[in-house]
Amino acid sequence: MRATEAAAIAAGRVTGLALMERAGAATITAIFETWPARAAAPGHALVLCGPGNNGGDGFVVARLLAARGWQVTVRFFGRVETQPPDARVNHDRWAELGPVLPLDPAAPPPLSPAPDLVIDALFGIGLSRPLEIFAPLFAALGACGAPVVAVDLPSGREADARPEAAAWPACPADLIVTFHRAKPAHAALAPGAMLRVMDIGL
Numbered sequence: 001m002r003a004t005e006a007a008a009i010a011a012g013r014v015t016g017l018a019l020m021e022r023a024g025a026a027t028i029t030a031i032f033e034t035w036p037a038r039a040a041a042p043g044h045a046l047v048l049c050g051p052g053n054n055g056g057d058g059f060v061v062a063r064l065l066a067a068r069g070w071q072v073t074v075r076f077f078g079r080v081e082t083q084p085p086d087a088r089v090n091h092d093r094w095a096e097l098g099p100v101l102p103l104d105p106a107a108p109p110p111l112s113p114a115p116d117l118v119i120d121a122l123f124g125i126g127l128s129r130p131l132e133i134f135a136p137l138f139a140a141l142g143a144c145g146a147p148v149v150a151v152d153l154p155s156g157r158e159a160d161a162r163p164e165a166a167a168w169p170a171c172p173a174d175l176i177v178t179f180h181r182a183k184p185a186h187a188a189l190a191p192g193a194m195l196r197v198m199d200i201g202l
């Protein structure tokens with residue numbers, strides 16, 4: 001996936017920022033195709049954004065949900081100073097619309113009343129080690145009853161599905177929206193999660 005994206009960007013066919021916007025838009029499409037009733041009834045969405053480009057996708061999704069009338073709460077685990085450029089641009093675009101609240105994985109945010117939708121844009125294919133500190137947040141999300149949408153991968157899942165990563169703590173997911181091609185991890189994911197592979201023009 002990285003090689004495909006890099007080749008497309010290097011060939012000048014597309015920019016990373018354009019790919020990120022398409023990923024965010026594709027996530028919205030997948031959500032409202034999965035739950036059509038929600039498309040007509042905006043509610044409250046909790047969007048969790050991580051430090052990298054997966055988080056960047058999340059800032060795009062937040063902005064697009066707000067544009068459709070959703071009440072959106074964005075919580076960010078990361079630092080703007082270390083965000084990759086495309087993610088920073090989308091952080092800033094969201095920040096013009098609403099606050100960016102902090103996320104402490106050890107102290108889950110208020111989840112009652114439960115949001116109508118949770119977007120897991122914490123980590124994607126860049127996860128490199130287990131997310132032990134996120135276990136309390138993942139447990140709280142699993143218990144709150146809200147549908148959880150994983151951007152690209154449920155956070156905590158290792159894209160190449162290395163055997164030792166199977167036991168890593170991972171975010172619950174009702175719908176997984178991935179881009180271009182399914183990754184090895186998607187085949188091994190929690191049963192019951194719906195998977196949508198969306199085209200982002202690669």
Ligand SMILES: NC(=O)C1=CN([C@@H]2O[C@H](COP(=O)(O)OP(=O)(O)OC[C@H]3O[C@@H](n4cnc5c(N)ncnc54)[C@H](O)[C@@H]3O)[C@@H](O)[C@H]2O)[C@@H](O)CC1
Nearest residue numbers: 016019020023052053054123124125126127128129130152
């Ligand atoms: N142009 C692009 O590269 C595109 C990337 N896309 C998105 O970008 C994602 C990949 O982005 P990145 O490569 O930035 O990676 P991620 O956003 O998956 O996360 C990487 C960040 O998390 C940190 N990290 C990794 N493991 C951690 C741990 N256990 N605890 C704390 N921090 C940890 C890394 O230091 C890095 O800062 C994809 O999954 C996809 O969602 C899409 O927007 C499509 C376009």
Ligand SMILES: [K+]
Nearest residue numbers: 120123151153
């Ligand atoms: K994710």
